[in-house]
Amino acid sequence: MAILVLAEHDNASLKLDTAKVVACGQAIGGDIDVLVIGHNCGDAVKSAQQLNGVRNVLIADAAVYANGLAENIADVITEVAADYEHVLAAASSHGKDILPRVAALLDVNQLSEVIEVVSNDTFVRPIYAGNALATVQSLDDKKVMTVRSSAFDAVATDGNADLVTLSQEVAPQVEFVSQSLTESERPELGSAGVIVSGGRALGNSENFTMLEQLADKLGGALGASRAAVDAGYVPNDLQVGQTGKIVAPDLYIAVGISGAIQHLAGMKDSKVIVAINKDPEAPIFQVADYGLEADLFEAVPQLLEQL
Amino acid sequence: MKVLVPVKRVVDANVKVRVNADNTSVDTANLKMAINPFCEIAVEEAVRLKEAGSASEVVVLSIGPKASQEQLRTALALGADRAIHIETDEDLVPLSVAKLIHAVQQKEQADLVILGKQSIDSDNNQTGQMLAAIGKMPQATFASEVKVDANQLTVTREVDGGLQTLMLPLPAVVTADLRLNEPRYAKLPNIMKAKRKPLESLTPADFDVTLKAHQNVIKVTPPAQRSAGVMVSSVEELVEKLKNEAKVI
Numbered sequence: 001m002a003i004l005v006l007a008e009h010d011n012a013s014l015k016l017d018t019a020k021v022v023a024c025g026q027a028i029g030g031d032i033d034v035l036v037i038g039h040n041c042g043d044a045v046k047s048a049q050q051l052n053g054v055r056n057v058l059i060a061d062a063a064v065y066a067n068g069l070a071e072n073i074a075d076v077i078t079e080v081a082a083d084y085e086h087v088l089a090a091a092s093s094h095g096k097d098i099l100p101r102v103a104a105l106l107d108v109n110q111l112s113e114v115i116e117v118v119s120n121d122t123f124v125r126p127i128y129a130g131n132a133l134a135t136v137q138s139l140d141d142k143k144v145m146t147v148r149s150s151a152f153d154a155v156a157t158d159g160n161a162d163l164v165t166l167s168q169e170v171a172p173q174v175e176f177v178s179q180s181l182t183e184s185e186r187p188e189l190g191s192a193g194v195i196v197s198g199g200r201a202l203g204n205s206e207n208f209t210m211l212e213q214l215a216d217k218l219g220g221a222l223g224a225s226r227a228a229v230d231a232g233y234v235p236n237d238l239q240v241g242q243t244g245k246i247v248a249p250d251l252y253i254a255v256g257i258s259g260a261i262q263h264l265a266g267m268k269d270s271k272v273i274v275a276i277n278k279d280p281e282a283p284i285f286q287v288a289d290y291g292l293e294a295d296l297f298e299a300v301p302q303l304l305e306q307l
Numbered sequence: 308m309k310v311l312v313p314v315k316r317v318v319d320a321n322v323k324v325r326v327n328a329d330n331t332s333v334d335t336a337n338l339k340m341a342i343n344p345f346c347e348i349a350v351e352e353a354v355r356l357k358e359a360g361s362a363s364e365v366v367v368l369s370i371g372p373k374a375s376q377e378q379l380r381t382a383l384a385l386g387a388d389r390a391i392h393i394e395t396d397e398d399l400v401p402l403s404v405a406k407l408i409h410a411v412q413q414k415e416q417a418d419l420v421i422l423g424k425q426s427i428d429s430d431n432n433q434t435g436q437m438l439a440a441i442g443k444m445p446q447a448t449f450a451s452e453v454k455v456d457a458n459q460l461t462v463t464r465e466v467d468g469g470l471q472t473l474m475l476p477l478p479a480v481v482t483a484d485l486r487l488n489e490p491r492y493a494k495l496p497n498i499m500k501a502k503r504k505p506l507e508s509l510t511p512a513d514f515d516v517t518l519k520a521h522q523n524v525i526k527v528t529p530p531a532q533r534s535a536g537v538m539v540s541s542v543e544e545l546v547e548k549l550k551n552e553a554k555v556i
Contacts, residue, residue, distance in 0.1 A: 069473070070436065071445050093467045097448045100401070100436035109400040109521035112431045122525065127429055128324045132333050133530050137523040174445045174475050177461065181468040190467075194555070218556060226485065236451070236486060237469050242427065243345075243485055245467070251555040261323060262427075268533065272553045274545065289536035289553065292545050302542040307556065 001085030002031040002055070006077060006099070008090050009036065009044035011066065016191045017090035019154035022051050024147045025088055026155065027117040031055045034161070035080055037073045039066035045163065054161040061165075064172045070098045071173040078105040080166065081142065086120075091146035091246075092190070099146050108140035113246075115151035129242040129265035149190060150248035150269065182235045186221045189238065194220030194251045197240055197267070200227035201256025201277070201296060208233055210300050211255060217307050223247065223267075225257045241266035256296045259284025276300070308455070308477070310353040310362045311417035313408050314346035314382050316375040317428040326529045333527060342378045345423025347385075348483040351490040352453060353421050354386035361455040362419070364388050368411055370404055372396050376506060383501035384493035390506040391415075393513075401429075403518040405437035410514040412442065417478070419460070424449050424482040435482035445475040451486040 003025040008015040018034065025032040033056040034048045041061060048057045058080060064072050081087045081102065089095035091113045103110040115133075116124035122137045123145065138145075189195065196215040202208055208222070215222045223240040224233065240247055242265035252270035257263060259275070259282055267273070268287050275288035276299050285291040292299060318324055319339040327334040342350075356362040367382040369375040370393040379390035393407055412420055425432035439446035447453075447462035451470065454461040464471045465484045493501070511518060539545045549556045 067471075070439075070448075074440065093449060093465070096432050097436065097446075100431075100433035101440040101446065103433070104402060104405060104437035104440035107402070109402040110431070110433050111522070112433060126530070127527070128318070128333055129427060129430065130530060131324050132326050132527050134527050135525040137525055138521070139523060140521055174473055177472040177474055179466070179469065179471040181470075230486070235469060236465050237467060242430070243425070251549070251553070262320070268530075272549070272555050273533075273536070274549070285538070286535075287533050289533075290545055290548055291536060291538045292540075292542065293538065294542070299542055303546065306542060306546045 002033060002083065003028060003086040003088060004081055004084040005032060005034045006087070006089040006095065007034050007036040007044060007048050008092055008094055009038060009041060011038045011041040012043055014044045014047035015090070016154055016188070017092055017149040018048065019051055019157070020149040020152040021088050021090050021147045022054060022155045023152040024114065024117060025086070026053050028086055028120050030086070033058055035060070035077065037065045037076060038068065039063050047157070049161040049163065050157040050159050051161070052155040052157065052159045054159050056164050057161045058164045058166055067176040068094060069174050069176060070101050074098060074101040074105060076166070077102045081106060085142060087142060087144045089146050090149050095146045099144060103144040106142055106144065108142050108144055111136060111138060111143070111145040113148045114145045115148050129261050130268065131261070148246055150246055182237050186215060187219070189221045189223055189240070189245050189247060192221035192249050194218040195223045195240070195247055195249045196220055196253045196255065197223035197225065197257060198228055198233070198255050199225040199257035200231060202228060202233055205233040210304070213304055214253070214300060217304065218251070220249070220251070225263050254284050254288070255300060257284055258282045259287065308362050308418045309364045309366065309415060310356060311366050311368060311412055311415060311420045312346070312349050312353045312382070312387065313368045313370070313420070313422050313434070314350060314378055315343040315423070315426045316340055316369065316371055316378045317343045317426055320344050320427055326527050330526045330528055332524070340374070340377070342381055343423055343426045345425060345483055345485070347490045348485065348487050349421040349423050350382045350385050350387060351488045352483060355488065356455060357386070366391060366415055366417065368393070368408065370395060370399065370407055379506055380501050381493060383504045384498040385491060389504055392506060392508045394508060394510055399518065400521045401431050401433035402437050402521060405434050405441055406516045406518065407511060407514060408434070408438050409441045410516050419477060419479055419481065421481045421483060424484050435480050439480040442478070442480070444478050444480050446480045447473055447475055448482045449484040450481050451484050453481055453487070
């Protein structure tokens with residue numbers, strides 16, 4: 001039986017997450033098909049065809065699919081899934097929204113945020129904010145799962161998959177009103193090699209400029225703790241943690257972040273963690289490879305100067 | 308409009324759990340338990356809808372062991388009108404929970420179900436979406452703003468790149484994100500009053516729902532521990548170590 005991967009894209013381009021989910025598919029083993037649902041998503045389809053190890057790229061293109069709303073696309077995915085044993089999507093806000101709906105339509109339970117493949121029916125996933133790892137065997141005939149993309153390396157883009165056009169069409173059930181996306185020149189938080197994150201200690205949004213400069217100097221992305229988001233210093237999509245984004249960059253610099261359980265859940269798999277905090281008792285120092293006990297308003301400008 | 312709010316009893320968010328000795332589960336004996344924080348936000352939103360005159364009744368529901376009634380009483384103290392407890396000691400997967408919630412929704416004829424976006428113990432983030440699928444209802448997950456206008460909901464959702472706004476017809480399912488609201492504290496008189504509010508106790512067998520075994524937890528293990536790092540004394544030393552030792556910049 002084969003593996004179906006739901007592509008993540010914004011119609012114009014394919015998200016890197018998809019290449020990581022394909023890597024999870026390769027770890028399971030079997031023919032991998034990628035399903036691209038959208039509208040005028042030809043470029044995303046081309047990128048999907050180039051993913052290494054992909055057999056077919058299935059495309060469902062219609063205006064009703066344009067915004068990827070769960071109600072409008074879940075039926076198509078469910079129909080396509082009939083021929084597959086595994087159905088995979090990234091554990092992004094998109095994947096989390098849609099895949100449980102698909103799983104329920106298939107009358108199977110879903111495995112969320114899979115980080116390791118043990119066998120074709122057994123997977124490892126974190127529970128309790130990453131404080132325990134559960135090895136779970138799915139007893140369902142179809143294994144529907146979201147994949148934590150930071151746990152897999154993206155596959156190469158040297159493939160040449162065949163194209164299969166699907167002709168399903170459904171009536172829209174929900175109306176899309178608008179969206180406001182945070183514009184940024186920086187790399188995406190989920191795939192950045194370096195992340196500079198700030199917490200409540202930054203004090204206001206102007207002070208985040210300092211961290212932005214640091215992130216830019218290191219070619220990295222900007223992140224934040226929940227406290228910084230709740231205080232309105234930065235938009236919510238920068239939140240790193242159990243309920244925000246889960247990241248695992250090469251270098252994570254936590255500035256003025258105490259290191260609550262919920263924040264650690266989102267970044268403790270980073271390769272190198274640096275903590276800058278003036279409280280020597282802050283829990284962040286227990287996971288940091290390099291800790292600097294200092295006032296961030298002195299340390300960050302110095303750091304900027306020396307890089 | 309009747310609002311149904313499912314709540315879950317979980318280990319308190321500030322408690323660091325440990326895996327038990329035989330690696331079968333996490334040790335939850337004698338730990339402080341609480342309403343799942345996202346469920347609390349869902350209750351708060353439902354109560355606010357009632358206070359604003361949009362909702363006529365707020366019914367809270369919990370599926371779990373007998374002790375879950377404590378969390379239902381808390382929800383009643385926060386302003387819910389009555390509670391339903393489906394008692395089971397089995398650890399149900401989200402699909403089974405969603406089927407039971409759907410059965411209750413049918414029975415109660417609730418127009419809106421507000422859930423938390425995920426429980427902080429199993430971290431699944433599935434139940435609301437599954438309920439929407441089973442009931443063929445629209446869903447607005449990860450909501451940070453909910454507006455009710457006659458038979459229409461306008462919901463702002465937190466998505467990866469920012470925010471997204473949708474309009475959905477009722478009946479509908481909404482799952483609450485952290486930023487939907489700031490839950491109130493239950494005042495003592497309200498806690499006393501909550502003791503007298505109706506709490507109906509049922510079992511899964513009271514519903515015409517078939518629950519299947521979907522998964523088998525083979526083991527639960529602690530995550531790899533990070534080895535202790537070093538404290539550096541200056542920014543110079545930090546930069547030097549990142550360049551030459553860790554080689555990340």
